[in-house]
Amino acid sequence: MRKAYRGSPALRGLDLRVAHGEVFALLGPNGAGKTTAVEIMGGFLARDGGELSVLGRDPERPGPHWRRRVGVVPQQAGAFAELTVREAVAHVAGLYPRPAPVDGLLATVGLAEVAGRRIGRLSGGQRRRVDIALGVVGRPELLFLDEPTTGLDVVARREVWATVRTLTRESGTTVVLTSHSMAEVEELADRGAVIAEGRAIALGSIAELAAGRSSRCEIRFTGHRLLPPSGLPGDTEAELLADDRVRVRTTEPSGALRAVLDRAGELGIAEVPELRVSRPTLESGYLSLLAAPARTEEEARS
């Protein structure tokens, strides 16, 4: 996809493939082009170039039934302020041939108790749930969720995650999710792409994105004498920090840990002080990908 706004490029050849039934995350800094991509894929915005097939159709020439098969929860929604929750959801349900039962859906998204209240009187989190209910009431095969939990409290966020998981599990809905929350992406997504300056700089499973530019795990403990004199296995780097703390980064966490534990045994130390082993987080992988020099899409795909 290519798109420029008044000559200034927002998408410079964004290339994506989302598989049927998966939750695919679009990650990237502010202004990277995520919302522009969602608006184009959802059929709300014309692109300048590139080929696009969404559920087998070009969103600019969708044919009669395509729109009913695609649900969109935009970043800024909040329609129907004068209607009650149930009226709004029932109204939108009436536009679809096989809508979800309204009261069941309101229960699923946690709105049953405020079903009779006007949308304009709801809290921000409750309105966001209305947005989600409106996006899914037509039982779309494909759902675009643009930052679904921004502004929600921790409990509400988890409830929205549970709703999305229920939808994907029970109806096999394919979801394209944009989010700035790494926790959200780790919780919901199967695969994703990191977008920067209108291009995908990395594509893959969430574990692959978390590995980022270096797939090394981290082992931390206190006491440099626990480092075996013969060294550690694999592609490993040991760093001495303040207070005699040690940070080991390694591609072979089990082997490196075994070597440290063996050394502790030799020294008669039963418990390695402050021992912690961690895999790379999505946040660290994401940051390493963004810090990398601009890569071509071919490199990103491989």
Ligand SMILES: Nc1ncnc2c1ncn2[C@@H]1O[C@H](COP(=O)(O)OP(=O)(O)OP(=O)(O)O)[C@@H](O)[C@H]1O
């Ligand atoms: N309607 C518009 N008119 C002009 N420029 C726009 C318009 N919409 C977006 N842009 C520009 O296009 C670029 C991509 O914006 P977009 O909203 O797609 O990014 P995003 O990745 O969704 O960002 P965020 O994470 O902040 O939501 C930005 O430089 C933005 O300023």
